[in-house]
Amino acid sequence: MSEELLEVEKRVQLAKRLYSAHASKLLLDKGFCSLLNAYSREIEKSKRLMVEVGLPGLCSYCATKIPGGGCCGSHIATWYDPLVLLLNLFMDVEIPDKSYYKDSCRFLGKEGCALKARYHFCVNYLCKRIHEHLDEEKVSWLKAQSGAELFLAWKLELYLMDFFSKEGLIFSNFDIPS
Numbered sequence: 001m002s003e004e005l006l007e008v009e010k011r012v013q014l015a016k017r018l019y020s021a022h023a024s025k026l027l028l029d030k031g032f033c034s035l036l037n038a039y040s041r042e043i044e045k046s047k048r049l050m051v052e053v054g055l056p057g058l059c060s061y062c063a064t065k066i067p068g069g070g071c072c073g074s075h076i077a078t079w080y081d082p083l084v085l086l087l088n089l090f091m092d093v094e095i096p097d098k099s100y101y102k103d104s105c106r107f108l109g110k111e112g113c114a115l116k117a118r119y120h121f122c123v124n125y126l127c128k129r130i131h132e133h134l135d136e137e138k139v140s141w142l143k144a145q146s147g148a149e150l151f152l153a154w155k156l157e158l159y160l161m162d163f164f165s166k167e168g169l170i171f172s173n174f175d176i177p178s
């Protein structure tokens with residue numbers, strides 16, 4: 001395993017440890033649960049909108065017909081911090097231990113991204129081809145919806161950081177003591 005992938009694996013394991021140690025308490029926390037439910041709803045709205053404007057067809061064309069054409073490069077997984085990964089565990093995501101496709105992001109499954117909670121780049125990146133195929137109105141819908149989803153992700157991350165600091169875990173460059 002490359003050094004890059006080892007680092008991602010470390011963060012996944014850290015997210016799992018945090019989940020095992022703190023999920024029961026967080027799942028009784030009304031503030032956390034209400035934000036998590038709202039976030040989950042926004043993620044579903046984002047998915048529906050992507051289908052409505054035709055993104056899956058455009059993205060799968062690049063991923064399957066153009067060599068190296070998909071935008072889920074292997075290095076992107078290294079941008080994920082344990083908190084975003086932890087949010088996935090709270091939404092019952094099974095985090096894959098390797099990419100389904102060669103030389104792609106570790107979180108890429110056969111049918112697309114396996115994650116629900118995604119880093120901002122993955123949520124709001126719209127490539128040149130998308131801009132060429134969608135009219136301005138559709139692009140603005142996508143941007144507005146990405147904003148709504150990412151706003152809740154940000155609120156949840158702040159909530160978790162506050163929660164963990166009260167538990168005596170201090171975040172520094174996303175490294176959390178085990």
Ligand code: SF4
Pocket residue numbers: 071072073076077105106107108109112113114115118122
């Ligand atoms: S969308 Fe998912 S699979 Fe693609 S780069 Fe982002 S995390 Fe990886």
